[in-house]
Amino acid sequence: MAASGSRSLLVAANRGPVSISAGAAGREEVRRGGGGLVSGMVSALSEVGGLWVCAALNDRERAAARRAPDGHLAEAGYDTGGLDVRMLPLDPSTFARAYNGIANSTIWFIQHLLYDSANTPVFDAGWRRLWAAYERYNRTFADALAAEAAPGAKVMVQDYHLNLVPRQLREQRDDLHIAHFTHTPWAPPEQFGMLPTAVAREILTGLLGADHVGFHSRRWSEAFLRCCGRFLDADVDLAAGTVRWDGRTVRTGVHPLGTAADEIRAKAHDEDAEAGLAHLREVIGDRKVISRVDRTELSKNIVRGLLAYRELLRFRPEWRGQVVHVAYAYPSRTDIPEYREYTASVQRAGREIEQEFGTDDWDPVLLDVANDYPGSLAALRLADVLLVNPVRDGMNLVAEEGVVLSEHDCAVVLSREAGIADQYGQDALLVNPYDVTETAEALHAALSMPAAERQERWKRLLSAATALPPADWFRQQLDALDT
Numbered sequence: 086m087a088a089s090g091s092r093s094l095l096v097a098a099n100r101g102p103v104s105i106s107a108g109a110a111g112r113e114e115v116r117r118g119g120g121g122l123v124s125g126m127v128s129a130l131s132e133v134g135g136l137w138v139c140a141a142l143n144d145r146e147r148a149a150a151r152r153a154p155d156g157h158l159a160e161a162g163y164d165t166g167g168l169d170v171r172m173l174p175l176d177p178s179t180f181a182r183a184y185n186g187i188a189n190s191t192i193w194f195i196q197h198l199l200y201d202s203a204n205t206p207v208f209d210a211g212w213r214r215l216w217a218a219y220e221r222y223n224r225t226f227a228d229a230l231a232a233e234a235a236p237g238a239k240v241m242v243q244d245y246h247l248n249l250v251p252r253q254l255r256e257q258r259d260d261l262h263i264a265h266f267t268h269t270p271w272a273p274p275e276q277f278g279m280l281p282t283a284v285a286r287e288i289l290t291g292l293l294g295a296d297h298v299g300f301h302s303r304r305w306s307e308a309f310l311r312c313c314g315r316f317l318d319a320d321v322d323l324a325a326g327t328v329r330w331d332g333r334t335v336r337t338g339v340h341p342l343g344t345a346a347d348e349i350r351a352k353a354h355d356e357d358a359e360a361g362l363a364h365l366r367e368v369i370g371d372r373k374v375i376s377r378v379d380r381t382e383l384s385k386n387i388v389r390g391l392l393a394y395r396e397l398l399r400f401r402p403e404w405r406g407q408v409v410h411v412a413y414a415y416p417s418r419t420d421i422p423e424y425r426e427y428t429a430s431v432q433r434a435g436r437e438i439e440q441e442f443g444t445d446d447w448d449p450v451l452l453d454v455a456n457d458y459p460g461s462l463a464a465l466r467l468a469d470v471l472l473v474n475p476v477r478d479g480m481n482l483v484a485e486e487g488v489v490l491s492e493h494d495c496a497v498v499l500s501r502e503a504g505i506a507d508q509y510g511q512d513a514l515l516v517n518p519y520d521v522t523e524t525a526e527a528l529h530a531a532l533s534m535p536a537a538e539r540q541e542r543w544k545r546l547l548s549a550a551t552a553l554p555p556a557d558w559f560r561q562q563l564d565a566l567d568t
């Protein structure tokens with residue numbers, strides 16, 4: 086067993102709770118990451134003096150992590166808001182290969198069913214070099230966690246970047262209580278089996294190093310269990326949600342992450358968001374608003390969303406001039422070529438709608454592919470209809486934030502393939518994300534819904550969206566490690 090450290094609670098995630106960037110006059114600026122998930126985990130860590138282990142994401146962070154003793158930012162004078170953060174200065178090529186080449190390409194594409202299987206993926210010698218980097222990147226995390234964790238500590242490993250960490254860590258520290266949580270969907274065995282067999286097995290056995298493996302939806306946990314049965318021939322109990330493997334029983338759990346309503350409301354009413362709201366109101370007037378907010382991300386299905394809006398305007402002409410589609414699609418993972426191409430397709434689809442229907446006094450689409458967070462919150466406040474139509478999604482927090490922020494009891498047109506569809510059920514208008522015509526009809530139904538019905542549905546959606554806020558979500562998983 087490796088020597089132990091002093092931390093009784095550790096979180097490991099690719100992205101840290103703080104980011105370091107260039108500030109005014111060349112000075113470094115440390116910013117606390119936004120979002121309820123970060124706040125929820127930070128508050129639990131702060132209570133017990135826990136540690137967050139993350140990767141340095143760019144040159145500036147790498148330099149800072151190297152300067153800090155063992156990567157502990159606070160010890161080098163960085164203001165981390167009282168939180169202990171250990172940032173790992175992985176070499177740039179290992180990081181880029183693991184993050185862009187494997188996590189956000191291969192694993193992301195497999196779990197979200199994004200491959201065009203006539204052409205991709207291709208698992209050749211070059212790809213195997215990327216995979217070796219992913220193994221090294223995971224091992225760097227496992228080694229750091231092994232060194233920092235106190236005997237019997239709880240280690241909460243987050244997401245698909247770190248699928249191998251639970252096993253790598255257990256091999257060094259069998260005394261630890263290890264949880265892993267996957268924030269994406271999990272692919273059915275047919276798609277998961279596209280991976281090279283040894284890699285599919287390595288991912289599954291990597292996760293089975295944990296005591297508890299969490300997902301947002303039962304659909305994803307069952308798919309994971311089926312993959313364990315198919316590719317490891319493990320003893321799987323679907324009803325109990327357990328896998329017996331390598332002499333241990335690993336439990337799966339379903340913890341659907343909700344939103345921190347007060348936090349997001351406060352942000353949506355700050356000065357910048359109010360300015361964004363005033364601007365949108367001026368442009369839109371008293372027309373109805375269909376809003377969407379996403380990272381420009383292939384799984385978010387923004388292009389089919391725009392095509393559905395085009396069908397609405399084509400086949401329900403009564404909405405021409407009466408509605409505006411506000412679509413915020415902020416940049417994401419721009420180092421990956423597919424993402425850059427996708428952004429261009431989104432812009433093309435938006436332009437085509439403008440050309441077909443725009444008039445001197447009506448812009449049918451307000452599409453923004455820049456990073457305007459306050460503007461996107463304003464768009465959610467204005468929503469009469471919220472469109473969330475991912476091809477697949479682990480959960481989809483915008484579907485929750487939009488319901489919390491809408492000042493018009495918004496109706497929600499929702500892909501049945503998003504994890505949140507389990508909670509919203511028929512209170513949303515559920516659609517097949519590939520079916521543009523069905524989505525267009527759902528938009529029409531949402532725009533036409535009587536106010537009383539919309540309000541009743543919205544109230545139930547609101548209580549589902551806020552049922553398990555991040556701090557409770559995190560605590561539930563800590564408790565799951567005790568049972």
Ligand code: F6P
Pocket residue numbers: 100189244268269417418479
């Ligand atoms: O959906 C999975 C997820 O990890 C989310 O939790 C998060 O919003 C997103 O992907 C992060 O992506 P990235 O760190 O690449 O921006």
